Amino acid sequence: xxxxxxxxxxxxxxxxxxxxxxxxxxxxxxxxxxxxxxxxxxxxxxxxxxxxxxxxxxxxxxxxxxxxxxxxxxxxxxxxxxxxxxxxxxxxxxxxxxxxxxxxxxxxxxxxxxxxxxxxxxxxxxxxxxxxxxxxxxxxxxxxxxxxxxxxxxxxxxxxxxxxxxxxxxxxxxxxxxxxxxxxxxxxxxxxxxxxxxxxxxxxxxxxxxxxxxxxxxxxxxxxxxxxxxxxxxxxxxxxxxxxxxxxxxxxxxxxxxxxxxxxxxxxxxxxxxxxxxxxxxxxxxxxxxxxxxxxxxxxxxxxxxxxxxxxxxxxxxxxxxxxxxxxxxxxxxxxxxxxxxxxxxxxxxxxxxxxxxxxxxxxxxxxxxxxxxxxxxxxxxxxxxxxxxxxxxxxxxxxxxxxxxxxxxxxxxxxxxxxxxxxxxxxxxxxxxxxxxxxxxxxxxxxxxxxxxxxxxxxxxxxxxxxxxxxxxxxxxxxxxxxxxxxxxxxxxxxxxxxxxxxxxxxxxxxxxxxxxxxxxxxxxxxxxxxxxxxxxxxxxxxxxxxxxxxxxxxxxxxxxxxxxxxxxxxxxxxxxxxxxxxxxxxxxxxxxxxxxxxxxxxxxxxxxxxxxxxx
Numbered sequence: 001x002x003x004x005x006x007x008x009x010x011x012x013x014x015x016x017x018x019x020x021x022x023x024x025x026x027x028x029x030x031x032x033x034x035x036x037x038x039x040x041x042x043x044x045x046x047x048x049x050x051x052x053x054x055x056x057x058x059x060x061x062x063x064x065x066x067x068x069x070x071x072x073x074x075x076x077x078x079x080x081x082x083x084x085x086x087x088x089x090x091x092x093x094x095x096x097x098x099x100x101x102x103x104x105x106x107x108x109x110x111x112x113x114x115x116x117x118x119x120x121x122x123x124x125x126x127x128x129x130x131x132x133x134x135x136x137x138x139x140x141x142x143x144x145x146x147x148x149x150x151x152x153x154x155x156x157x158x159x160x161x162x163x164x165x166x167x168x169x170x171x172x173x174x175x176x177x178x179x180x181x182x183x184x185x186x187x188x189x190x191x192x193x194x195x196x197x198x199x200x201x202x203x204x205x206x207x208x209x210x211x212x213x214x215x216x217x218x219x220x221x222x223x224x225x226x227x228x229x230x231x232x233x234x235x236x237x238x239x240x241x242x243x244x245x246x247x248x249x250x251x252x253x254x255x256x257x258x259x260x261x262x263x264x265x266x267x268x269x270x271x272x273x274x275x276x277x278x279x280x281x282x283x284x285x286x287x288x289x290x291x292x293x294x295x296x297x298x299x300x301x302x303x304x305x306x307x308x309x310x311x312x313x314x315x316x317x318x319x320x321x322x323x324x325x326x327x328x329x330x331x332x333x334x335x336x337x338x339x340x341x342x343x344x345x346x347x348x349x350x351x352x353x354x355x356x357x358x359x360x361x362x363x364x365x366x367x368x369x370x371x372x373x374x375x376x377x378x379x380x381x382x383x384x385x386x387x388x389x390x391x392x393x394x395x396x397x398x399x400x401x402x403x404x405x406x407x408x409x410x411x412x413x414x415x416x417x418x419x420x421x422x423x424x425x426x427x428x429x430x431x432x433x434x435x436x437x438x439x440x441x442x443x444x445x446x447x448x449x450x451x452x453x454x455x456x457x458x459x460x461x462x463x464x465x466x467x468x469x470x471x472x473x474x475x476x477x478x479x480x481x482x483x484x485x486x487x488x489x490x491x492x493x494x495x496x497x498x499x500x501x502x503x504x505x506x507x508x509x510x511x512x513x514x515x516x517x518x519x520x521x522x523x524x525x526x527x528x529x530x531x532x533x534x535x536x537x538x539x540x541x542x543x544x545x546x547x548x549x550x551x552x553x554x555x556x557x558x559x560x561x562x563x564x565x566x567x568x569x570x571x572x573x574x575x576x577x578x579x580x581x582x583x584x585x586x587x588x589x590x591x592x593x594x595x596x597x598x599x600x601x602x603x604x605x606x607x608x609x610x611x612x613x614x615x616x617x
Contacts, residue, residue, distance in 0.1 A: 007323055008061075009222035010229065020227075023208055023220035024316065027066040030204040031055045034129055034197040035419070042193035044134045044186045045431075046395050049423045053131030053194065057201050059221040060123045063319035066224075069298055071319065072104035073126055076114060080160035089118040090167030092195050096136060097157040099339050103293035106350065107343045108155040109133045109143050111191055113163070115198035119209040124218060127201025129194045133187055134395050137180040140470050141393050142381035144344040146256035146511035148289050154344045156180040164195065182383075183393055225320035232321035233273055235307045239365050245269040248360040249281075250372070251602075252334075252348045253477045255288025256509035258610030261478065261602050262286060262334055264349070266356045268364060277303060277357075278328040285337035288509075292349035294335040299353070300325045306358060310368065345509065348376040348474035351416055355480075358403075359591070362483060367406070371453055371529030372480035372489070374400025376473060377416060378525055382515075384467025386433050392465070394432040396423050398473075401446050401454035401489055401527030403480065410454030410528035412441045412550070433465040442490070442524055444552055447592075448559040449486030449530025450537050455550060456492065456525040463519050468512045475526035476508040477602060479594025486530030487559065488594035495522040507613050529592070534560045535578045539569045 013020075034055035042048045057066045062073030076093065077084055079100040093114040098106050105112050112130035116123055136143045138155035148154055158177055163170055174191060178184035209217045247267045254260030265281030277299070285291050300322045308315045329336040334349055355372050362369040378400065383393040397420065402410040425436035437460040447453035463469075473492050480489040494506040499518030506513065515521070542562040545551040556562040561578035563570045596602065 009225045013219055013223040015219045015223055020220055020223050024224050026208055027057055030201055031066050034200045037200045038193045038197040041196050043189045045423050047131045047190055049427060050397055050421055051419050056128040058126040060125055065221050065318050072101040072295055075102040076160045087116040088166050090164060091116055091162050092164035093160050094163040095158055095160040097159055098293045098343055100159050103295035105130050106293055106346050108136050108157055113194040113198050115202055117202045117205050119206050119214050124209060125205055127198040129197035131194050133190055135182045140511055141182055141383035142395050142470060146509045148342040148344060149287050150340040150342055152340060225318055228316050228318050228320035231312055231315040232304060232324055235311055236273060236275055240270045240275055242270045246360050246364040248356050250352055250356050251478050252290055252352050253474050254606045255286040255290045257288040258607045259286050260606045264352055264356050266360050268360045273324055274326055276326045279335055280328055280330050282333045282335055284332055285334050285341050289342040289345040290348050291334050291337035291341045291343055292346035293343055294329055296327050299327055345472040351376045369483045369531060370405045371403035371483045371486055371531050373403045373528050374456055374526040375475040378473040380471040382467055382469050384465055386465045392432055398525060400456045400525035403528035404449050404451035404453045404531035409452045412455040413457035435462040437462055443549055444555045445490040445527035447482040447487045447489040447530030448534040449482055450532030453489045453528035453530045456527045458522055458524040461521045463515045464517055466516050468514050470511045473508040478596055480526055480529040482529040482592035483531050485533040485588045488592050489527030489529050492526040493524040507609055535582055539574055543569050
């Protein structure tokens with residue numbers, strides 16, 4: 001479909017409002033049910049405990065009607081050995097190759113299951129579910145090596161193939177795939193759980209067809225897409241000015257091999273009802289694993305979600321508005337790398353494109369600004385063989401500071417994905433040879449502001465068996481910015497404390513670092529930037545946060561001008577201190593980036609850090 005061609009679902013719909021609402025609500029509930037089925041049948045903690053899986057329900061044309069990530073059903077079918085006409089009831093397609101689905105899954109541990117849904121022998125849609133497997137092989141436990149230079153080092157890749165054929169399970173195919181994993185039982189159980197999630201979608205969609213009739217259900221899908229598109233047109237015309245061009249740049253620290261900083265550059269402008277988003281000026285792909293194969297539909301979905309959640313959260317986000325966005329993703333860049341670029345640690349790039357997107361909108365939407373975030377989804381893998389000869393492998397996703405936004409503080413120690421959860425310490429200690437000594441927010445790491453940025457976290461692990469750790473984080477060199485008078489947040493840190501008491505400072509991305517029984521890791525993440533003048537933050541709020549250990553008394557006085565005595569606000573001293581700070585400071589910039597050196601100096605700093613770590617290793 002050309003960019004200006006009106007989608008086929010637009011028009012008058014022969015369906016009453018009540019029936020439409022029932023269909024839409026049922027699909028929304030089905031999305032939650034799909035997740036619940038997967039969580040209760042998978043065995044890996046990254047899915048079972050942290051909910052790293054994403055459901056999708058699409059119409060017969062492959063357009064997402066309900067879900068969270070943009071669909072790539074057309075690309076999957078284009079890269080499969082069969083046509084849509086070859087699909088049959090009971091088929092389930094599986095793939096974990098990002099290049100075979102245009103980045104709908106963005107690294108090899110993500111396995112996607114796609115089930116065509118039939119009613120009365122007619123294709124009425126698709127149910128899709130993908131989730132993060134614990135291991136799919138490759139050079140490093142967890143299949144997210146930092147030092148890989150091609151995707152061939154990141155584990156087994158499954159091109160789109162039928163895992164189920166007319167309901168018959170291909171056990172040999174799954175056994176072959178799982179055989180390449182360090183955790184074959186986890187891989188098998190989790191893939192079956194994902195298939196069960198798609199079955200839940202099939203059951204509910206067929207139930208809607210049975211209840212209202214096939215034609216009414218399909219008309220309902222069209223009407224849901226059309227309603228979202230109409231709502232998005234209203235948001236675009238109200239909030240995005242026409243004629244002006246707005247740009248923003250930010251940087252991922254490095255690729256884990258000493259290359260960085262890595263620039264992302266976005267320009268946004270509107271012509272008519274179409275919003276143009278152009279990533280030209282973004283840096284070329286890098287040798288390391290932080291390249292992000294950004295699915296065009298996924299980015300359109302991200303863009304729409306920003307507008308919907310900010311201005312009309314009752315609107316369903318789906319493929320309905322995709323023709324309203326025109327996206328340029330230059331080939332060969334870090335957001336559209338060419339095969340066989342490594343992709344395993346794409347999360348800094350994924351999260352940073354959120355930051356850049358919302359910062360550009362902060363420029364073009366009057367009165368609506370959002371600060372910078374902790375900038376990735378950090379992860380930690382601890383693997384080895386215990387003293388009894390049993391292999392173990394732990395994978396955890398960690399969180400950081402969410403940026404401040406208009407009218408509210410950023411969340412402390414939270415994920416970018418709203419439904420993600422933390423793995424309970426009791427679970428980790430029961431199943432893995434480790435102790436979680438502490439898990440807490442990092443005081444003073446959120447950017448000061450009228451609305452404070454979220455704090456990062458520190459999680460302290462003691463390793464009880466010899467093994468090795470691999471982890472990925474970012475924002476160790478670049479600061480999450482503050483906006484509109486808000487200040488920048490603090491960066492991330494990693495410290496390995498050996499059993500003999502010696503300490504080692506580690507880069508934000510390391511692979512296969514040996515650890516011994518008794519060693520401890522302090523894993524500290526970055527905060528989120530603040531928004532608005534810190535001197536406008538209510539003193540009583542500051543006092544409460546000091547009592548809770550979120551802000552130090554020193555920061556209360558230096559950053560917020562709040563003077564406390566025994567935890568109580570000294571009103572006269574506070575008034576004087578705020579007046580003093582207000583008179584002595586300069587006009588704040590729109591974006592407060594922090595003390596970051598120029599690109600050349602930062603590149604030298606990053607390269608030196610990597611060399612020092614390599615020499616130490």
